[in-house]
Amino acid sequence: MTPVVKITDVHKIYDSGEVKVHAVRGISLDLYKGEMMALMGASGSGKSTLMNTLGCLDRPTSGTYLLDNIDISTLDRNELADLRNEKLGFVFQGFNLLARTTALENVELPMLYGKRRVRSREMQERAMHCLSIVGLSDRADHFPSQLSGGQQQRVAIARALVNQPQVLLADEPTGNLDSKTSVEVMGVFQKLNDEGITIVMVTHELDIANYCKRNLVMRDGRVVSDTPVANRSIAEVEMKRLNAAEAAAKLIA
Amino acid sequence: MPKRLLHFLLPAATGVIFILVWYAIRFSMNEEMQFLLPTPGEIIASFRDNGDSLARAALNTTEGALLGFAGAIVISAALALTLSLSSLIRISLYPYLMMLQMIPVIIFAPILILWVGPGLKSVVVITFLICFFPLVVNTTQGLISTDRNSVELFRMYRANRLQEILLLRVPAALPYFFTGLRIAAVLAPIGALVGDYTAGSSAGDGGGLGFQAIIYSSQAKYPALFATAAVTCVLGFVFVGVVVGLSWLALHHWHDSYERTDT
Structure with a gap:
């Protein structure tokens, strides 16, 4: 089986005239379909640069990147x-939803651009389908301000799914959410992953990384550890536990 | 709701106190000086005596204010879009826009009279000039203050420039535009009145409220002057009211400045 993402000896040097910043120093990485990887590291470790490279937002200075067997260079x-619009979906820390547009219209957004023209009827059907995947079909006509943080992030996930990407890239998707909402959002990611979507997420939090299948830790532009998650958290189980604890707390109060 | 009731009762009470103080001042004046401050009753009576001229003047002023206001909206929107395209364009044009705003109406009016003649045309141009600046500045600011993350999102999805402007920048600029519009709505009737005062004409249908004010004051019709002020206030409230309503329609369901009760 060929990997969805194949990165070989990638370097990234930012050259701002006087100072050269060697952000990524020789990373090789294979990601196969159905993987769910957490990308961790302190700020300045190069994980954002690697994420930008994976997202085709930035080209490597040297090394090769094959996305679904296509050499991006x-x-x-x-x-x-x-290629980015076709193969990748993006989820951000701050959701990045348009305030003036409904959940449904926000999800339709990626289909408005690019070379593939989608008829508005089909666009709506696909957007509705993606909203139902994240469990928000009853909120399609709500504006972002009428949704909770977790719901907004789920809309953003639906938007990332709408072009049927191979890989979902999430940059600290739970960074703006409280812990229970984070579990809710991780549940959505795990469900998508179970259905075969490859997921890479940047996170600072160990307990969030524990919902993934594989943890990659970076420091100073290099990979310092790349391990499968031994005792993986399952969002559904965790949610039940949290709800039970909440109910118990209410009984005591 | 008691709070809702207060919203009506408090302003009403202020009004009653205001009118009482008004009468108190009036009746404490020497009889020969009392003409300086007509009572509300006398002002209402002057509406009866000068109803025709006031109504006609109010209509003319409304026409001038509306045309100038509408022109300012259209041209400022187009100019704001142009200005938002590049900081170089902004740097090149801003000083001259400022200049336009700095020239006082009383200097501009005689020039305008030379150019387009006294009357409605001059009034419209003066109203336009007064309303134009806050609109163009606010709308431009709105167009260039789009959330950076959203702009990057659009570029990432490879939206073209037109899509970026229509789907992202224009909607995001709406709250700024309406802020400018509110200021301009207050200024429009005042602008038309000042324009009429400085460049109005009795030709045709007899000029607007500004021109009428000159006539009343020359005839020493002081209650009618107060009535003119009242009509101007009503006109201003109507303009602002319509804009506040439009702003609510355009923004209430998504913008944070409006409280939402539904979730």
Whole structure:
């Protein structure tokens, strides 16, 4: 089986005239379909640079990146953007939903651009389908301000899914959420992963990384550890535990 | 709800106190000086005596204010879009926009009279000039203050420039635009009145409220002057009221400045 993502000896040097920053120093990484990887490391460790490279937002200075067997160094800017829209979905820490548009319209957004033209009927059906995947079909006509943080992030996940990507890239997806809502959102990620979507997420929190299958830790632009998660947390179980604890707390009060 | 009731009772009470103080001052004045401050009753009576001229003047002023206001909205929107495209354009044009705003109406009015003649045209241009600046500054600010993350999101999805402007920048600029619009709505009737005062004309249908104010004061019709002030206030409230309503329609369901009760 060929990996969805194959990175070989990637370096990234930012050259701002006087100072050269060697952000990524020789990383090789294979990601196969159905993996769920947490990318960890202190700030300055190069994980954001690696994430930008994975997201085709930035080209490596040297080394190769094959995304679904396509060498991205052979593509021009527009081809790269098309590949990105086709193969990758993005989820951000701050949700990045448009305030003036409903949940449904936010999910439709990625289909408005790029080379593939989608008819508005099909667009709506696909967006509705993605909202139902994240369990928000009854909130389609709500505006972001009418949704909770967890619901907003789920809308953002639905938006990331709408072009049927191979890989979902999430940059601290639970960074703005409280712990219970984080579990809720991790539950959505685990469900998607069970259905075969490959997921990479940057996170600072160990307990969030524990919901993934594989943890990759970076320091000073290098991978310092790359281990499978031994005792993986399951969001559904964790949610039941939290709800039970909440109910017990209410009984005592 | 008691709080809701207070919202009506408090302003009403202030009004009653205000009118009482008004009468108190009036009746404490020497009889020969009392013409300086007509009572509310006398002002209402002056509406009866000058109803025709006031109504006609109010209509003319409304026409001038509306045309100038509408022109300012259209042209400021177009200019704001242009200005938002690049900081170089902004740097090149801002000083001259400021200049336009700095020229006082009383200097501009005689020039305008030379150019387009006294009357409605001059009034419209003066109203336009007064409303234009807050609109263009606010709208431009809104167009360039779009959330950076959202802009990056659009670029990432490879949205083109037109999509970025129409789907992202324009909607995000709406709250700023409405802030400018509220200021301009207050200024529009005042602008039309000042324009009429400085460049109005009795030709045709007899000028607007500003022109009428000159006539009343020359005829020493002081109650009618107060009535003119009242009509101007009503006009201003109508303008602002319509804008506040429009702003609510456009923003209430998504913008944070409006409280939401539904979740």
